[in-house]
Amino acid sequence: MSEVYKRELVFIVAGIVAAVMMVTYFFDIPVLNGVAQQFQVWALIIQLMAIGLGAINLVRLNYRHIQRKSEGIWVFSAWFMVLFSIMLLLGLVGLATGSEHAIYSWIFTHVYTSLSSTLYAITGFYIFSAAYRAFRARNIDAAILLIGGVFVMLTNAPVGAVIWKGFPIIGGWFNIAGQVPAMRTFTITGALGLLAYGFRTLLGKERGFYGEAGQ
Amino acid sequence: MAIIIEGRMIALLLLVISFALFYFYMQQAKSGAKISARTFPAVAAIPEAVGRAAEMGKPIYYTTGLGMGTLNNPSQGPQTLAGISILGHVVRLCSRNGVRIDYFTPIVDSLPLVEETMRTAYLMEGNPEGFDPHHIHFQNDQSPYLTASLGYMQRERPASNIMLGGFYYESVVLGEAGNTIGAMQICGSANTHQLPFLVATCDYTLIMEELYAASAEIAGDPDVLGSLRGEDILKFIILALIGVGFLLGIANNTTLINLLRM
Numbered sequence: 001m002s003e004v005y006k007r008e009l010v011f012i013v014a015g016i017v018a019a020v021m022m023v024t025y026f027f028d029i030p031v032l033n034g035v036a037q038q039f040q041v042w043a044l045i046i047q048l049m050a051i052g053l054g055a056i057n058l059v060r061l062n063y064r065h066i067q068r069k070s071e072g073i074w075v076f077s078a079w080f081m082v083l084f085s086i087m088l089l090l091g092l093v094g095l096a097t098g099s100e101h102a103i104y105s106w107i108f109t110h111v112y113t114s115l116s117s118t119l120y121a122i123t124g125f126y127i128f129s130a131a132y133r134a135f136r137a138r139n140i141d142a143a144i145l146l147i148g149g150v151f152v153m154l155t156n157a158p159v160g161a162v163i164w165k166g167f168p169i170i171g172g173w174f175n176i177a178g179q180v181p182a183m184r185t186f187t188i189t190g191a192l193g194l195l196a197y198g199f200r201t202l203l204g205k206e207r208g209f210y211g212e213a214g215q
Numbered sequence: 216m217a218i219i220i221e222g223r224m225i226a227l228l229l230l231v232i233s234f235a236l237f238y239f240y241m242q243q244a245k246s247g248a249k250i251s252a253r254t255f256p257a258v259a260a261i262p263e264a265v266g267r268a269a270e271m272g273k274p275i276y277y278t279t280g281l282g283m284g285t286l287n288n289p290s291q292g293p294q295t296l297a298g299i300s301i302l303g304h305v306v307r308l309c310s311r312n313g314v315r316i317d318y319f320t321p322i323v324d325s326l327p328l329v330e331e332t333m334r335t336a337y338l339m340e341g342n343p344e345g346f347d348p349h350h351i352h353f354q355n356d357q358s359p360y361l362t363a364s365l366g367y368m369q370r371e372r373p374a375s376n377i378m379l380g381g382f383y384y385e386s387v388v389l390g391e392a393g394n395t396i397g398a399m400q401i402c403g404s405a406n407t408h409q410l411p412f413l414v415a416t417c418d419y420t421l422i423m424e425e426l427y428a429a430s431a432e433i434a435g436d437p438d439v440l441g442s443l444r445g446e447d448i449l450k451f452i453i454l455a456l457i458g459v460g461f462l463l464g465i466a467n468n469t470t471l472i473n474l475l476r477m
Contacts (some may be wrong), residue, residue, distance in 0.1 A: 022230075025220075025223070026219060026220060026223050026226070026227045026230075027218050027219060027220065028218055028219075028220050029218070043287055044287075046324065047285060047286075047287060047323070047324045050323045050324040050326060050327070051323050051355075053323065053326050053327065054323040054326060054353045054355055057326060057348075057351065057352075057353040058353060058354075058355075060348070060349070061349055061352060061353075064349055072370060073370070112358075115358065116356075116357070116358040119358050119361060119362065120358075120384065122388075123384050123387060123388055126387045126388045126390075126391040126392075127387055127412075129391055129394075130387050130390065130391055130412055130415045130416050131415070133394070133415055133416070134411075134414075134415035183407050186407045186410065186422070186423045187407060187423075188450075188453060189423045189424045189450070190405040190407070190423035190424055192233075192424055192446050192449050192450060192453075193405070193423060193424020193425070193426070193427035193428060193446065194293055194405070194424070194427060195230075195233050195237075195446075195449075196233075196237055196424075196427065196428075196442040196443065196445065196446045197293055197296075197297065197427035198293065199233070199234055199237045199238075199442060200237075200431070200439060200442055201296075205241075205436070205438060205439050205442075206300065206430065206431075206439070207434075
Protein backbone atom coordinates (compact mmCIF):
# COMPACT_ATOMS: atom_id res chain seq x y z
CA MET A 1 0.00 0.00 0.00
CA SER A 2 1.43 3.37 -0.96
CA GLU A 3 2.47 5.83 1.75
CA VAL A 4 -0.28 8.28 0.69
CA TYR A 5 -3.08 5.68 0.90
CA LYS A 6 -1.71 4.41 4.20
CA ARG A 7 -1.84 7.92 5.62
CA GLU A 8 -5.35 8.59 4.30
CA LEU A 9 -6.50 5.30 5.79
CA VAL A 10 -5.30 6.42 9.23
CA PHE A 11 -7.43 9.56 9.06
CA ILE A 12 -10.47 7.72 7.70
CA VAL A 13 -10.30 5.10 10.48
CA ALA A 14 -9.77 7.83 13.12
CA GLY A 15 -12.76 9.77 11.76
CA ILE A 16 -15.08 6.75 11.74
CA VAL A 17 -14.09 5.66 15.27
CA ALA A 18 -14.49 9.22 16.61
CA ALA A 19 -17.92 9.58 14.97
CA VAL A 20 -19.16 6.27 16.40
CA MET A 21 -17.91 7.10 19.90
CA MET A 22 -19.51 10.53 19.76
CA VAL A 23 -22.89 9.26 18.54
CA THR A 24 -23.05 6.57 21.22
CA TYR A 25 -22.33 9.16 23.92
CA PHE A 26 -25.53 11.03 23.02
CA PHE A 27 -27.80 8.37 21.51
CA ASP A 28 -28.98 5.04 22.79
CA ILE A 29 -28.64 2.89 19.68
CA PRO A 30 -28.04 -0.76 20.68
CA VAL A 31 -26.24 -1.72 17.44
CA LEU A 32 -23.82 1.21 17.68
CA ASN A 33 -23.32 0.67 21.41
CA GLY A 34 -22.00 -2.81 20.61
CA VAL A 35 -19.68 -1.40 17.96
CA ALA A 36 -18.41 1.28 20.39
CA GLN A 37 -17.72 -1.38 23.02
CA GLN A 38 -15.76 -3.38 20.47
CA PHE A 39 -13.73 -0.29 19.58
CA GLN A 40 -12.88 0.18 23.24
CA VAL A 41 -11.75 -3.44 23.51
CA TRP A 42 -9.61 -3.03 20.38
CA ALA A 43 -8.10 0.15 21.81
CA LEU A 44 -7.14 -1.77 24.93
CA ILE A 45 -5.63 -4.59 22.87
CA ILE A 46 -3.63 -2.11 20.77
CA GLN A 47 -2.43 -0.43 23.96
CA LEU A 48 -1.29 -3.74 25.42
CA MET A 49 0.47 -4.67 22.19
CA ALA A 50 2.22 -1.31 22.32
CA ILE A 51 3.82 -2.34 25.63
CA GLY A 52 5.80 -4.86 23.59
CA LEU A 53 6.95 -2.04 21.36
CA GLY A 54 7.98 -0.07 24.42
CA ALA A 55 10.02 -2.99 25.70
CA ILE A 56 11.72 -3.36 22.32
CA ASN A 57 12.50 0.37 22.32
CA LEU A 58 14.07 0.12 25.78
CA VAL A 59 16.15 -2.94 24.96
CA ARG A 60 17.27 -1.52 21.61
CA LEU A 61 18.34 1.79 23.13
CA ASN A 62 20.20 0.27 26.07
CA TYR A 63 21.81 -2.42 23.94
CA ARG A 64 23.24 0.32 21.71
CA HIS A 65 24.69 2.13 24.73
CA ILE A 66 26.38 -1.09 25.85
CA GLN A 67 27.58 -1.91 22.37
CA ARG A 68 29.09 1.56 21.90
CA LYS A 69 30.30 1.77 25.50
CA SER A 70 28.63 5.22 25.73
CA GLU A 71 30.52 7.18 28.36
CA GLY A 72 28.71 7.44 31.67
CA ILE A 73 25.67 5.51 30.45
CA TRP A 74 26.67 2.02 29.43
CA VAL A 75 27.05 0.77 33.01
CA PHE A 76 23.49 1.86 33.78
CA SER A 77 22.30 0.29 30.54
CA ALA A 78 23.95 -2.99 31.52
CA TRP A 79 22.32 -2.79 34.96
CA PHE A 80 19.00 -2.12 33.24
CA MET A 81 19.45 -5.21 31.07
CA VAL A 82 20.12 -7.36 34.13
CA LEU A 83 17.08 -6.07 36.02
CA PHE A 84 14.89 -6.18 32.94
CA SER A 85 15.81 -9.84 32.37
CA ILE A 86 15.19 -10.73 36.03
CA MET A 87 11.79 -9.02 36.11
CA LEU A 88 10.79 -10.51 32.77
CA LEU A 89 11.80 -13.99 33.90
CA LEU A 90 10.03 -13.69 37.26
CA GLY A 91 6.97 -12.27 35.54
CA LEU A 92 6.87 -15.24 33.16
CA VAL A 93 7.31 -17.66 36.07
CA GLY A 94 4.40 -15.97 37.83
CA LEU A 95 2.34 -16.26 34.66
CA ALA A 96 3.10 -19.98 34.41
CA THR A 97 2.38 -20.72 38.07
CA GLY A 98 -0.69 -18.49 38.25
CA SER A 99 0.57 -16.42 41.18
CA GLU A 100 2.94 -13.46 41.44
CA HIS A 101 6.47 -14.57 42.33
CA ALA A 102 7.57 -13.43 45.83
CA ILE A 103 10.83 -11.89 44.57
CA TYR A 104 8.94 -10.04 41.85
CA SER A 105 6.57 -8.55 44.46
CA TRP A 106 9.47 -7.73 46.77
CA ILE A 107 11.41 -5.85 44.08
CA PHE A 108 8.30 -3.97 43.04
CA THR A 109 7.23 -3.01 46.57
CA HIS A 110 10.57 -2.43 48.25
CA VAL A 111 12.65 -1.10 45.40
CA TYR A 112 10.46 0.47 42.73
CA THR A 113 7.71 1.90 44.95
CA SER A 114 10.20 3.22 47.52
CA LEU A 115 12.30 4.94 44.87
CA SER A 116 9.20 6.42 43.24
CA SER A 117 8.01 7.80 46.57
CA THR A 118 11.44 9.29 47.22
CA LEU A 119 11.43 11.00 43.86
CA TYR A 120 7.95 12.35 44.48
CA ALA A 121 9.02 13.72 47.86
CA ILE A 122 11.96 15.53 46.27
CA THR A 123 9.45 17.54 44.20
CA GLY A 124 8.98 19.77 47.25
CA PHE A 125 12.48 21.19 46.75
CA TYR A 126 11.81 21.89 43.10
CA ILE A 127 8.60 23.70 44.09
CA PHE A 128 10.60 25.80 46.58
CA SER A 129 13.05 26.98 43.94
CA ALA A 130 10.25 27.57 41.38
CA ALA A 131 8.33 29.57 43.99
CA TYR A 132 11.44 31.60 44.78
CA ARG A 133 11.74 32.53 41.10
CA ALA A 134 8.03 33.33 40.76
CA PHE A 135 7.83 35.35 43.98
CA ARG A 136 10.60 37.84 43.23
CA ALA A 137 8.86 41.24 43.20
CA ARG A 138 10.41 42.56 39.99
CA ASN A 139 7.31 44.49 38.90
CA ILE A 140 3.78 45.31 40.10
CA ASP A 141 2.31 42.00 38.83
CA ALA A 142 4.99 39.94 40.56
CA ALA A 143 4.55 42.00 43.75
CA ILE A 144 0.79 41.28 43.78
CA LEU A 145 1.56 37.59 43.22
CA LEU A 146 4.01 37.68 46.10
CA ILE A 147 1.48 39.30 48.47
CA GLY A 148 -1.23 36.81 47.45
CA GLY A 149 1.22 33.95 47.82
CA VAL A 150 2.23 35.03 51.32
CA PHE A 151 -1.42 35.12 52.43
CA VAL A 152 -2.14 31.68 50.96
CA MET A 153 1.01 30.22 52.53
CA LEU A 154 0.14 31.65 55.94
CA THR A 155 -3.39 30.27 55.53
CA ASN A 156 -2.09 26.77 54.96
CA ALA A 157 0.61 26.97 57.62
CA PRO A 158 -0.87 26.53 61.12
CA VAL A 159 1.33 29.35 62.42
CA GLY A 160 -0.54 31.85 60.18
CA ALA A 161 -3.72 31.77 62.25
CA VAL A 162 -1.65 32.08 65.42
CA ILE A 163 0.07 35.23 64.15
CA TRP A 164 -3.14 36.84 62.96
CA LYS A 165 -6.66 35.44 62.65
CA GLY A 166 -7.20 37.45 59.48
CA PHE A 167 -4.67 35.38 57.47
CA PRO A 168 -6.97 32.35 56.93
CA ILE A 169 -9.85 34.65 55.95
CA ILE A 170 -7.88 36.63 53.38
CA GLY A 171 -6.02 33.53 52.18
CA GLY A 172 -9.33 31.69 51.87
CA TRP A 173 -10.66 34.54 49.75
CA PHE A 174 -7.63 34.21 47.43
CA ASN A 175 -8.18 30.46 47.26
CA ILE A 176 -11.89 30.63 46.44
CA ALA A 177 -12.96 34.00 45.06
CA GLY A 178 -9.57 34.72 43.53
CA GLN A 179 -8.49 31.37 42.14
CA VAL A 180 -11.63 29.41 41.26
CA PRO A 181 -13.08 31.83 38.63
CA ALA A 182 -9.69 32.07 36.90
CA MET A 183 -9.24 28.29 36.87
CA ARG A 184 -12.79 27.79 35.58
CA THR A 185 -12.09 30.25 32.78
CA PHE A 186 -9.04 28.19 31.87
CA THR A 187 -11.10 25.01 32.00
CA ILE A 188 -13.79 26.44 29.70
CA THR A 189 -11.30 27.77 27.15
CA GLY A 190 -9.40 24.49 27.29
CA ALA A 191 -12.60 22.58 26.59
CA LEU A 192 -13.39 24.83 23.63
CA GLY A 193 -9.90 24.32 22.25
CA LEU A 194 -10.30 20.58 22.65
CA LEU A 195 -13.66 20.73 20.85
CA ALA A 196 -12.16 22.58 17.90
CA TYR A 197 -9.17 20.23 17.84
CA GLY A 198 -11.52 17.23 17.89
CA PHE A 199 -13.57 18.67 15.05
CA ARG A 200 -10.47 19.26 12.93
CA THR A 201 -9.31 15.71 13.66
CA LEU A 202 -12.76 14.35 12.75
CA LEU A 203 -12.57 16.09 9.38
CA GLY A 204 -8.99 14.96 8.83
CA LYS A 205 -7.76 18.57 8.88
CA GLU A 206 -5.53 18.09 11.92
CA ARG A 207 -2.60 16.20 10.45
CA GLY A 208 0.23 17.55 12.52
CA PHE A 209 0.57 14.37 14.56
CA TYR A 210 1.46 12.57 11.36
CA GLY A 211 4.41 14.84 10.64
CA GLU A 212 2.56 17.14 8.28
CA ALA A 213 2.64 20.35 10.32
CA GLY A 214 4.35 23.50 9.19
CA GLN A 215 6.45 24.26 6.18
CA MET B 216 -38.15 4.96 24.24
CA ALA B 217 -36.10 8.14 24.15
CA ILE B 218 -33.27 7.76 21.68
CA ILE B 219 -31.28 10.64 23.18
CA ILE B 220 -29.73 9.70 26.51
CA GLU B 221 -31.31 11.63 29.37
CA GLY B 222 -29.39 14.69 30.51
CA ARG B 223 -27.39 14.99 27.28
CA MET B 224 -29.86 16.78 25.00
CA ILE B 225 -28.58 20.31 25.59
CA ALA B 226 -24.98 19.10 25.45
CA LEU B 227 -25.77 17.59 22.04
CA LEU B 228 -27.39 20.83 20.92
CA LEU B 229 -24.36 22.84 22.03
CA LEU B 230 -22.06 20.38 20.27
CA VAL B 231 -24.04 20.71 17.04
CA ILE B 232 -23.93 24.53 17.33
CA SER B 233 -20.18 24.39 17.98
CA PHE B 234 -19.50 22.13 15.01
CA ALA B 235 -21.76 24.26 12.79
CA LEU B 236 -19.81 27.37 13.80
CA PHE B 237 -16.45 25.68 13.21
CA TYR B 238 -17.58 24.43 9.83
CA PHE B 239 -19.07 27.79 8.82
CA TYR B 240 -15.88 29.72 9.59
CA MET B 241 -13.69 27.04 8.05
CA GLN B 242 -15.71 27.36 4.84
CA GLN B 243 -15.52 31.16 5.04
CA ALA B 244 -11.76 30.99 5.38
CA LYS B 245 -11.62 28.56 2.49
CA SER B 246 -13.56 30.94 0.29
CA GLY B 247 -11.03 33.71 0.92
CA ALA B 248 -12.31 35.55 4.02
CA LYS B 249 -9.33 36.83 5.97
CA ILE B 250 -8.99 35.12 9.32
CA SER B 251 -6.19 36.58 11.36
CA ALA B 252 -4.89 34.80 14.41
CA ARG B 253 -2.47 36.37 16.84
CA THR B 254 0.96 34.83 16.87
CA PHE B 255 1.65 32.84 20.00
CA PRO B 256 5.01 33.97 21.44
CA ALA B 257 5.74 30.34 22.36
CA VAL B 258 5.27 29.19 18.76
CA ALA B 259 7.27 32.14 17.43
CA ALA B 260 10.09 31.19 19.81
CA ILE B 261 10.44 27.64 18.42
CA PRO B 262 12.81 28.65 15.56
CA GLU B 263 14.85 30.60 18.12
CA ALA B 264 15.06 27.49 20.32
CA VAL B 265 16.23 25.40 17.37
CA GLY B 266 18.65 28.12 16.25
CA ARG B 267 20.11 28.31 19.76
CA ALA B 268 20.70 24.56 19.73
CA ALA B 269 22.35 24.81 16.31
CA GLU B 270 24.68 27.59 17.48
CA MET B 271 25.61 25.78 20.68
CA GLY B 272 25.95 22.39 19.00
CA LYS B 273 23.64 20.91 21.63
CA PRO B 274 20.52 18.78 21.25
CA ILE B 275 16.89 19.65 21.98
CA TYR B 276 14.93 17.86 24.67
CA TYR B 277 11.28 17.29 23.70
CA THR B 278 8.55 15.68 25.76
CA THR B 279 4.76 15.47 25.78
CA GLY B 280 4.47 14.74 29.51
CA LEU B 281 3.00 11.86 31.45
CA GLY B 282 -0.45 12.17 29.88
CA MET B 283 -1.68 9.47 32.30
CA GLY B 284 0.45 7.01 30.36
CA THR B 285 -2.01 6.47 27.52
CA LEU B 286 -3.54 8.12 24.49
CA ASN B 287 -6.89 6.64 25.55
CA ASN B 288 -7.37 9.13 28.38
CA PRO B 289 -10.05 11.60 27.21
CA SER B 290 -8.46 14.68 28.78
CA GLN B 291 -4.78 13.79 28.39
CA GLY B 292 -4.73 11.97 25.03
CA PRO B 293 -5.60 15.05 22.94
CA GLN B 294 -2.88 17.05 24.71
CA THR B 295 -0.34 14.38 23.81
CA LEU B 296 -1.55 14.47 20.20
CA ALA B 297 -1.28 18.27 20.15
CA GLY B 298 2.27 17.95 21.49
CA ILE B 299 3.12 15.39 18.80
CA SER B 300 1.62 17.72 16.16
CA ILE B 301 4.08 20.42 17.14
CA LEU B 302 6.87 17.84 17.35
CA GLY B 303 6.54 17.31 13.59
CA HIS B 304 7.19 21.01 13.01
CA VAL B 305 10.13 21.11 15.43
CA VAL B 306 11.72 18.02 13.84
CA ARG B 307 11.52 19.65 10.42
CA LEU B 308 13.28 22.75 11.76
CA CYS B 309 15.88 20.53 13.45
CA SER B 310 16.44 18.64 10.22
CA ARG B 311 17.03 21.89 8.33
CA ASN B 312 19.49 23.15 10.95
CA GLY B 313 21.26 19.87 11.64
CA VAL B 314 20.13 19.76 15.25
CA ARG B 315 19.62 16.53 17.16
CA ILE B 316 16.28 16.15 18.91
CA ASP B 317 15.61 13.64 21.68
CA TYR B 318 12.04 12.77 22.48
CA PHE B 319 11.10 11.34 25.89
CA THR B 320 7.78 9.70 26.68
CA PRO B 321 6.18 7.31 29.15
CA ILE B 322 3.15 6.88 26.84
CA VAL B 323 3.63 3.50 25.24
CA ASP B 324 0.79 3.69 22.71
CA SER B 325 2.11 6.99 21.36
CA LEU B 326 5.38 5.38 20.24
CA PRO B 327 4.28 4.32 16.73
CA LEU B 328 2.74 7.74 16.16
CA VAL B 329 5.87 9.57 17.33
CA GLU B 330 8.09 7.36 15.20
CA GLU B 331 5.92 7.95 12.14
CA THR B 332 5.74 11.71 12.82
CA MET B 333 9.50 12.04 13.14
CA ARG B 334 10.17 9.78 10.17
CA THR B 335 7.70 11.73 7.97
CA ALA B 336 9.14 15.07 9.11
CA TYR B 337 12.67 14.03 8.10
CA LEU B 338 11.32 12.57 4.85
CA MET B 339 9.51 15.81 4.01
CA GLU B 340 12.76 17.69 4.51
CA GLY B 341 14.48 15.40 2.04
CA ASN B 342 16.62 13.98 4.83
CA PRO B 343 15.25 10.46 5.49
CA GLU B 344 18.59 9.26 6.86
CA GLY B 345 18.36 11.97 9.54
CA PHE B 346 15.77 9.90 11.38
CA ASP B 347 17.19 7.72 14.09
CA PRO B 348 14.72 5.71 16.21
CA HIS B 349 17.31 5.71 19.01
CA HIS B 350 16.39 9.33 19.67
CA ILE B 351 12.97 8.24 20.86
CA HIS B 352 13.31 7.37 24.54
CA PHE B 353 10.53 5.38 26.18
CA GLN B 354 10.32 4.88 29.95
CA ASN B 355 7.43 2.98 31.40
CA ASP B 356 5.83 5.11 34.16
CA GLN B 357 6.34 8.52 35.67
CA SER B 358 9.36 7.99 37.93
CA PRO B 359 11.59 6.23 35.38
CA TYR B 360 10.58 8.87 32.81
CA LEU B 361 11.51 11.62 35.21
CA THR B 362 14.84 10.15 36.28
CA ALA B 363 15.78 9.38 32.66
CA SER B 364 14.94 12.96 31.68
CA LEU B 365 16.90 14.43 34.58
CA GLY B 366 19.89 12.24 33.79
CA TYR B 367 19.72 13.22 30.13
CA MET B 368 19.59 16.93 31.01
CA GLN B 369 22.62 16.66 33.26
CA ARG B 370 24.65 14.61 30.76
CA GLU B 371 23.71 16.21 27.46
CA ARG B 372 22.88 19.75 28.65
CA PRO B 373 20.31 20.41 25.89
CA ALA B 374 20.20 23.97 24.57
CA SER B 375 16.40 24.03 24.59
CA ASN B 376 13.63 22.12 26.31
CA ILE B 377 10.25 21.86 24.66
CA MET B 378 7.55 20.42 26.89
CA LEU B 379 4.07 20.34 25.34
CA GLY B 380 1.34 17.99 26.49
CA GLY B 381 -0.50 16.66 29.51
CA PHE B 382 1.81 17.20 32.47
CA TYR B 383 1.59 16.16 36.10
CA TYR B 384 4.14 16.72 38.84
CA GLU B 385 7.00 16.18 36.42
CA SER B 386 6.34 19.69 35.05
CA VAL B 387 7.99 21.50 37.95
CA VAL B 388 10.85 18.99 38.18
CA LEU B 389 11.68 19.16 34.47
CA GLY B 390 11.16 22.91 34.38
CA GLU B 391 13.52 23.51 37.29
CA ALA B 392 16.07 21.03 35.96
CA GLY B 393 15.97 22.90 32.65
CA ASN B 394 16.50 26.18 34.46
CA THR B 395 19.48 24.77 36.31
CA ILE B 396 21.26 23.94 33.06
CA GLY B 397 20.26 27.27 31.49
CA ALA B 398 18.14 25.80 28.71
CA MET B 399 15.64 27.90 26.81
CA GLN B 400 12.27 26.48 27.73
CA ILE B 401 9.01 26.39 25.78
CA CYS B 402 6.11 24.61 27.39
CA GLY B 403 2.37 24.22 27.27
CA SER B 404 -0.39 22.23 28.86
CA ALA B 405 -4.13 22.14 29.28
CA ASN B 406 -3.81 20.76 32.82
CA THR B 407 -4.81 23.70 35.04
CA HIS B 408 -3.07 22.19 38.07
CA GLN B 409 0.34 22.36 36.37
CA LEU B 410 0.06 25.74 34.66
CA PRO B 411 1.47 27.75 37.60
CA PHE B 412 4.59 25.56 37.61
CA LEU B 413 5.07 25.86 33.88
CA VAL B 414 4.58 29.62 33.93
CA ALA B 415 7.06 29.95 36.79
CA THR B 416 9.77 27.78 35.26
CA CYS B 417 9.55 28.28 31.48
CA ASP B 418 10.39 31.17 29.17
CA TYR B 419 7.27 30.72 27.03
CA THR B 420 4.04 28.96 27.89
CA LEU B 421 1.08 27.82 25.79
CA ILE B 422 -1.91 28.07 28.10
CA MET B 423 -4.91 25.77 27.74
CA GLU B 424 -6.52 26.09 24.28
CA GLU B 425 -3.36 27.68 22.88
CA LEU B 426 -1.82 24.21 22.98
CA TYR B 427 -4.50 22.91 20.60
CA ALA B 428 -4.49 26.06 18.47
CA ALA B 429 -0.69 26.09 18.07
CA SER B 430 -0.68 23.31 15.51
CA ALA B 431 -3.35 25.20 13.52
CA GLU B 432 -1.16 28.29 13.59
CA ILE B 433 1.90 26.32 12.55
CA ALA B 434 -0.01 24.70 9.68
CA GLY B 435 -1.02 28.23 8.59
CA ASP B 436 -3.92 26.64 6.73
CA PRO B 437 -6.72 29.27 6.55
CA ASP B 438 -9.20 26.43 6.46
CA VAL B 439 -7.96 25.27 9.85
CA LEU B 440 -7.59 28.79 11.25
CA GLY B 441 -11.31 29.26 10.62
CA SER B 442 -12.05 26.89 13.48
CA LEU B 443 -10.29 29.33 15.82
CA ARG B 444 -12.75 32.05 14.84
CA GLY B 445 -15.59 29.63 15.63
CA GLU B 446 -13.97 29.07 19.02
CA ASP B 447 -13.99 32.82 19.72
CA ILE B 448 -17.69 33.10 18.86
CA LEU B 449 -18.39 30.20 21.23
CA LYS B 450 -16.57 32.07 23.99
CA PHE B 451 -19.00 34.96 23.58
CA ILE B 452 -21.98 32.56 23.70
CA ILE B 453 -20.64 31.02 26.92
CA LEU B 454 -19.99 34.46 28.42
CA ALA B 455 -23.59 35.41 27.61
CA LEU B 456 -24.84 32.19 29.24
CA ILE B 457 -22.74 32.91 32.34
CA GLY B 458 -24.12 36.47 32.48
CA VAL B 459 -27.71 35.31 32.14
CA GLY B 460 -27.09 32.55 34.69
CA PHE B 461 -25.64 35.11 37.10
CA LEU B 462 -28.68 37.40 36.81
CA LEU B 463 -31.12 34.49 37.12
CA GLY B 464 -29.16 33.22 40.11
CA ILE B 465 -29.55 36.57 41.86
CA ALA B 466 -33.30 36.33 41.21
CA ASN B 467 -33.24 32.78 42.62
CA ASN B 468 -34.45 31.45 39.29
CA THR B 469 -33.22 27.96 38.30
CA THR B 470 -34.68 27.89 34.77
CA LEU B 471 -31.30 28.01 33.02
CA ILE B 472 -29.80 25.34 35.29
CA ASN B 473 -32.78 23.06 34.66
CA LEU B 474 -32.54 23.72 30.94
CA LEU B 475 -28.84 22.88 30.82
CA ARG B 476 -29.49 19.64 32.71
CA MET B 477 -31.95 18.40 30.08
